[in-house]
Amino acid sequence: MHTHSSIRTLDELKEFLHEAMRLEHATIPPYLTALYSIKPGVNRDAAQILRVIVVEEMLHLTIAANVLNAIGGTPDLRRPDFVVSYPAYLPDGETDFEVGIQAFGREALATFLKIERPAIRPENLKAGNPLIQRRTAPHKSMLGSHPSNNEMHFYSIGEFYMAIVCSLKEFEAKAQREGGTIFTGDISRQVTSEYYYSGGGELLPVFNLKTALDALELIIEQGEGDGGGIYDGDEHELAHYYRFDELVKGRYYIKGDKPGHPTGPQLQVDWDGAYPIKPNLKVAEIPDGSELRAATIAFNHRYGDFLKLLTLAYNGQPSLLLEAVPIMFEFRNMMLELIRNPLPGHPGLNGSPTYEIGRDVAAQEVASQAEAVA
Amino acid sequence: MSNRIEIFLTLSAELTAFSRFDLLGTGLAEAYLGTLDRVVGDDITDTLLAAFVALPPPEDSTRSQALRATILGNELLGDVARSLTKLWYSGTWFELSYAWTQRFGPKPADATFVVSPDAYVEGLLWKAIGAHPAGAKAPGYGSWAYPPKIPAFPGSSTAKSEAISVHLQNAGIMS
Incomplete structure (x- = not known):
């Protein structure tokens, strides 16, 4: 059997699954921000497509946590680097591309297509090492790289997941030869569909190799499609890449369509129908003492609280996911307000959530002041 | 943003007790100033804004009394300011009183109407009572x-x- 030497130990595999959670989460802020930047009354098709996709990314995050739990790991979304600093970078073959926080528009959509694009290795690179070394500036948030070496990048997200799949198979085969299993996690830590409504896919418990591989396959297929086809394995659901492609082409796909050639009903996209938020805004760029700055910091705190709650939910209290739902809707309202407020000192540009979670110096100042007062 | 909408926002913040951030967060500030211009006319809107600018500064203790005397208690501006407050809270322009129309003449666009679908959704009343508009912002x-x-x-x-x-x-x- 061909094995990927990129993952050597079970502990390293756990780190890869943490990286998978970080990667799945990293797509959520860009998609959510684009969704909420859409002005009322326009771009209903685009909003619907973004909503469906972002819900599926949340599902993927939870699936990665389930697989990590199944092999005895401890999901932790409170790690300081869990929420990346935007723009972050994703591998795209030999290079990386930027994933940022920006308003809905042609540029955002071009990025989203790259995120979901199935990256196929050219023939001459097929036998190559899955990892490609390249320099990374120390302050850059890299995604889909080796958890212990920021400069070792996977060719694509698909290959990153293939490395996880291969080592799950390899480690489980080895453990079984010795009369054991790597699936030692407590099954009560699994988050299943009863805790996750309108989920965009089935959330099944992971407790052995088959259920783990099925779970990871769902992540890969919903993103890229099944081996180049536009629908996922069950032929029901259009892959994310082709959903975004529908917006670019202005037409829906229907069964039987070839990639790149949708023949379904037309849809309307108003490319200017979004608030002009400043891309990759940081709290430090918002004037001190402004209401917008205070609200931006309040949003970051709330988002951090939400990640704490998710961490508890993924660590044996899955019912807390139901309590997290109202917080998500609360974010939506907070985000809408940020996005509709003009950014002082930047005529023509609006505010935006900054997603500086745990790295927001101003927020720490406020928190320590609050502690001092208390 | 133009000076006119700045004054409109400051006036609206004082009338509604919501902050400028909250008002801008509805995405409707320009639409509401436009509504006021269209319904009562630019001239009355400008009179209202001028009366607001002429108030004593915010730190002056007589300001709130002056607001009552020169705007809310004013025959021309009082009903307009109250309709504007209700507009922010409900997304609905409420037709001016019979007495006002008798005194200042009917305005063709002055009828009770919802400004837009999102005006209903973004009404400040929902926020004020910690609820959400029926059928939206679930x-x-x-x-x-x-x-x-x-x-x-x-x-x-x-x-x-x-x-x-x-x-x-x-x-x-x-x-």
């Missing part, structure tokens, strides 16, 4: 188990952070 399954979150108003002693920590206390992750 707060999520089971959210009704939690007490409503009433925002802090200027002058109120309730800190904003208290208002938003309610869910986490229920979830048991903050003491």
Whole structure:
């Protein structure tokens, strides 16, 4: 059997699954921000497509946590680097591309297509090492790289997941030869569909190799499609890449369509129908003492609280996911307000959530002041 | 932003007790100034804005009394300012009183109407009572188990952070 030497130990595999959670989460802020930047009354098709996709990314995050739990790991979304600093970078073959926080528009959509694009290795690179070394500036948030070496990048997200799949198979085969299993996690830590409504896919418990591989396959297929086809394995659901492609082409796909050639009903996209938020805004760029700055910091705190709650939910209290739902809707309202407020000192540009979670110096100042007062 | 809409926002903040951030957060500031211009006319709108600018400065203790005397108690501006306040709260322009119309003449566009679908959704009243508009901004399954979150108003002693920590206390992750 061909094995990927990129993952050597079970502990390293756990780190890869943490990286998978970080990667799945990293797509959520860009998609959510684009969704909420859409002005009322326009771009209903685009909003619907973004909503469906972002819900599926949340599902993927939870699936990665389930697989990590199944092999005895401890999901932790409170790690300081869990929420990346935007723009972050994703591998795209030999290079990386930027994933940022920006308003809905042609540029955002071009990025989203790259995120979901199935990256196929050219023939001459097929036998190559899955990892490609390249320099990374120390302050850059890299995604889909080796958890212990920021400069070792996977060719694509698909290959990153293939490395996880291969080592799950390899480690489980080895453990079984010795009369054991790597699936030692407590099954009560699994988050299943009863805790996750309108989920965009089935959330099944992971407790052995088959259920783990099925779970990871769902992540890969919903993103890229099944081996180049536009629908996922069950032929029901259009892959994310082709959903975004529908917006670019202005037409829906229907069964039987070839990639790149949708023949379904037309849809309307108003490319200017979004608030002009400043891309990759940081709290430090918002004037001190402004209401917008205070609200931006309040949003970051709330988002951090939400990640704490998710961490508890993924660590044996899955019912807390139901309590997290109202917080998500609360974010939506907070985000809408940020996005509709003009950014002082930047005529023509609006505010935006900054997603500086745990790295927001101003927020720490406020928190320590609050502690001092208390 | 033009000076005119700046004054309109400051006036609206004072009339509604919501902050400029909250008002801009509705995305409707320009639409509401446009509504005022269209219904009562630019001239009356400008008179209202000028009367507001002429008030004593915010730190002056006589300001709030002057606001009552020269705007809310003014025969021409009082009803307009009240309709504007109701517009922010409900997204609906309420037709001016019979007495006002008799005194200043009917305005062709002055009827009770909802400004736009999103004006209904973004009405400040929902925020003021910690609820959401029926049929929009759904707060999520089971959210009704939690007490409503009433925002802090200027002058109120309730800190904003208290208002938003309610869910986490229920979830048991903050003491």
